[in-house]
Amino acid sequence: MSAAAAHLPHPLQSPRHNAALRRSMRKKASIRRAAMITSAVPVLVNSCAGKMGHAVGEAVLESGNTLLPYSVAGPDVGVDVVNCAGQPIQLVPPEEAVSLITRLKEEHPELIVVDYTVPAIVNANADMYCSLGVPFVMGTTGGDRDALKAAVTASEATHAVVAPQMGKQVVAFQAMMQRMSEMFPGAFNDYTLSVVESHQKTKVDTSGTAKAIVESFRALGVQPFDDDDIELVRNPNDSVDRMGVPETYLDGHAYHTYRLTSPDGTVAFEFQHNVNGRAIYAQGTVDAVLFLHRQLYGKPGGATQKLYDMIDVLEAGVMR
Ligand SMILES: NC(=O)C1=CN([C@@H]2O[C@H](COP(=O)(O)OP(=O)(O)OC[C@H]3O[C@@H](n4cnc5c(N)ncnc54)[C@H](OP(=O)(O)O)[C@@H]3O)[C@@H](O)[C@H]2O)C=CC1
Numbered sequence: 001m002s003a004a005a006a007h008l009p010h011p012l013q014s015p016r017h018n019a020a021l022r023r024s025m026r027k028k029a030s031i032r033r034a035a036m037i038t039s040a041v042p043v044l045v046n047s048c049a050g051k052m053g054h055a056v057g058e059a060v061l062e063s064g065n066t067l068l069p070y071s072v073a074g075p076d077v078g079v080d081v082v083n084c085a086g087q088p089i090q091l092v093p094p095e096e097a098v099s100l101i102t103r104l105k106e107e108h109p110e111l112i113v114v115d116y117t118v119p120a121i122v123n124a125n126a127d128m129y130c131s132l133g134v135p136f137v138m139g140t141t142g143g144d145r146d147a148l149k150a151a152v153t154a155s156e157a158t159h160a161v162v163a164p165q166m167g168k169q170v171v172a173f174q175a176m177m178q179r180m181s182e183m184f185p186g187a188f189n190d191y192t193l194s195v196v197e198s199h200q201k202t203k204v205d206t207s208g209t210a211k212a213i214v215e216s217f218r219a220l221g222v223q224p225f226d227d228d229d230i231e232l233v234r235n236p237n238d239s240v241d242r243m244g245v246p247e248t249y250l251d252g253h254a255y256h257t258y259r260l261t262s263p264d265g266t267v268a269f270e271f272q273h274n275v276n277g278r279a280i281y282a283q284g285t286v287d288a289v290l291f292l293h294r295q296l297y298g299k300p301g302g303a304t305q306k307l308y309d310m311i312d313v314l315e316a317g318v319m320r
């Protein structure tokens, strides 16, 4: 070493080097965090025997995440195995749900459950996931929604995304109506509301999305309107002739029209969201799974909320 160099600070101690070292350590930590949250998320979908569960199973695989090869199905399911994009999924009866989920949670500590079952069991399933401490995305509609949300909020060990609507653009419309009602409460005072929704004939309940959006119309001041006032179309002929549903989508469509009319009949507003197929819900569900996983494992301290909805997921900017 030359005499001049002997007077220079050792490179490992120079301020510039230390700053570079800190930058490099920060970058490595961020890469480690990113690796953790972009590694495949293990997902159990109940029930892959149903239409939405099946579509979500395929979307999980398509997204490069891990679809676990089991699914809790209904009590009367006629087959043992269903095929999701080439992957066989073993169907498990509801009475084996607790032991299955307990085992899967041990094997996959970052397990997230997705539920697309039936309104009659939505509360029982949510209570089960809460008691098992497994995070879940609840797409199933109906049941007692207040009790469902209260169960998640009160639960000690779990977190959930609960929403009747997972389609990004419909969620954005829902958020817009909610914002409008908060910004301009009473803007539609005394207007008359009518709502008609058409779905496949197998849908057993009233649209959960319509119910959620009607809440905003109530806050905007419309004349008394109960959820029971929502008109349901389940007859395929009416879906085609009256609502304009293409015949190819009779087995999977969701057409909603909300009409607001002023007290003297001189002003009218109409809002529509018409969805054919199930792709936007399946993709949104995967976005919700990744959002929940990121909340739980992607940041120091974990999730800040117990209960999220799809407006939270949309606001996080993570919907594709
Ligand atoms: N959040 C959103 O964006 C969306 C929500 N949905 C909602 O998702 C739900 C499911 O819709 P969809 O897939 O069309 O309905 P399906 O009837 O096609 O599927 C429901 C499935 O749940 C099964 N099931 C019944 N009981 C149980 C049980 N105890 N445990 C596990 N599975 C059970 C049924 O089995 P079986 O037939 O043998 O009884 C059936 O396979 C509905 O509430 C619907 O409104 C739908 C689309 C989008």
Ligand SMILES: O=C(O)C1=N[C@H](C(=O)O)C[C@H](O)C1
Binding pocket: 141, 164, 165, 199, 200, 203, 206, 207, 208, 209, 210, 253, 254
């Ligand atoms: O059952 C369906 O199909 C749908 N259910 C959800 C609801 O009830 O709001 C969402 C969409 O309408 C499709």
